[in-house]
Amino acid sequence: DSGVTQTPKHLITATGQRVTLRCSPRSGDLSVYWYQQSLDQGLQFLIQYYNGEERAKGNILERFSAQQFPDLHSELNLSSLELGDSALYFCASTGTSGTSTDTQYFGPGTRLTVL
Amino acid sequence: DAKTTQPNSMESNEEEPVHLPCNHSTISGTDYIHWYRQLPSQGPEYVIHGLTSNVNNRMASLAIAEDRKSSTLILHRATLRDAAVYYCILRDSNSGYALNFGKGTSLLVTP
Numbered sequence: 001d002s003g004v005t006q007t008p009k010h011l012i013t014a015t016g017q018r019v020t021l022r023c024s025p026r027s028g029d030l031s032v033y034w035y036q037q038s039l040d041q042g043l044q045f046l047i048q049y050y051n052g053e054e055r056a057k058g059n060i061l062e063r064f065s066a067q068q069f070p071d072l073h074s075e076l077n078l079s080s081l082e083l084g085d086s087a088l089y090f091c092a093s094t095g096t097s098g099t100s101t102d103t104q105y106f107g108p109g110t111r112l113t114v115l
Numbered sequence: 116d117a118k119t120t121q122p123n124s125m126e127s128n129e130e131e132p133v134h135l136p137c138n139h140s141t142i143s144g145t146d147y148i149h150w151y152r153q154l155p156s157q158g159p160e161y162v163i164h165g166l167t168s169n170v171n172n173r174m175a176s177l178a179i180a181e182d183r184k185s186s187t188l189i190l191h192r193a194t195l196r197d198a199a200v201y202y203c204i205l206r207d208s209n210s211g212y213a214l215n216f217g218k219g220t221s222l223l224v225t226p
């Protein structure tokens with residue numbers, strides 16, 4: 001158990017809809033990273049938040065957004081969903097804003113299926 | 116971003132040592148080499164990291180070539196629970212030190 005929790009575990013929705021994925025980092029960790037894992041693209045970095053502020057952006061679509069709240073949990077919002085958004089979404093947390101040596105602790109993921 | 120190259124898959128017998136190679140010929144002097152693994156139906160987990168010297172921890176050993184253009188993750192005695200996808204990753208500041216996973220090596224362990 002990494003100490004990172006994600007809800008829900010599974011989500012099934014229809015094209016065009018909007019969903020929110022939730023991540024609670026390990027106790028004391030200030031950074032949350034979001035990743036998407038699909039069959040064709042593999043594991044890709046989406047976005048990072050550190051202590052409530054956006055820190056870095058990866059291959060995140062404009063239809064996707066995220067935020068980190070004062071209690072440090074984070075939410076990833078996916079809108080106007082397409083079939084290709086079906087994937088596993090992982091969050092990871094670290095205690096720093098990002099270094100070459102820190103360890104990222106991953107949650108169990110949310111499996112999103114868009115029908 | 117500096118890239119890594121790994122074999123798509125490898126196979127090992129249980130209780131045998133496993134050497135998982137990684138090439139990173141464009142590595143910069145400040146890039147750390149990290150290894151993560153992803154067991155079936157789980158999120159990735161940290162295995163080990165290093166800069167220049169070889170490293171050991173309870174999970175594995177990391178052997179880094181003198182020119183740093185390649186490295187090898189060593190599992191000393193593979194168990195069935197070590198069957199996973201192993202990712203060799205270079206950390207840099209360009210993306211906030213996010214992990215750039217690549218395709219990894221799928222390790223099959225047979226009894």
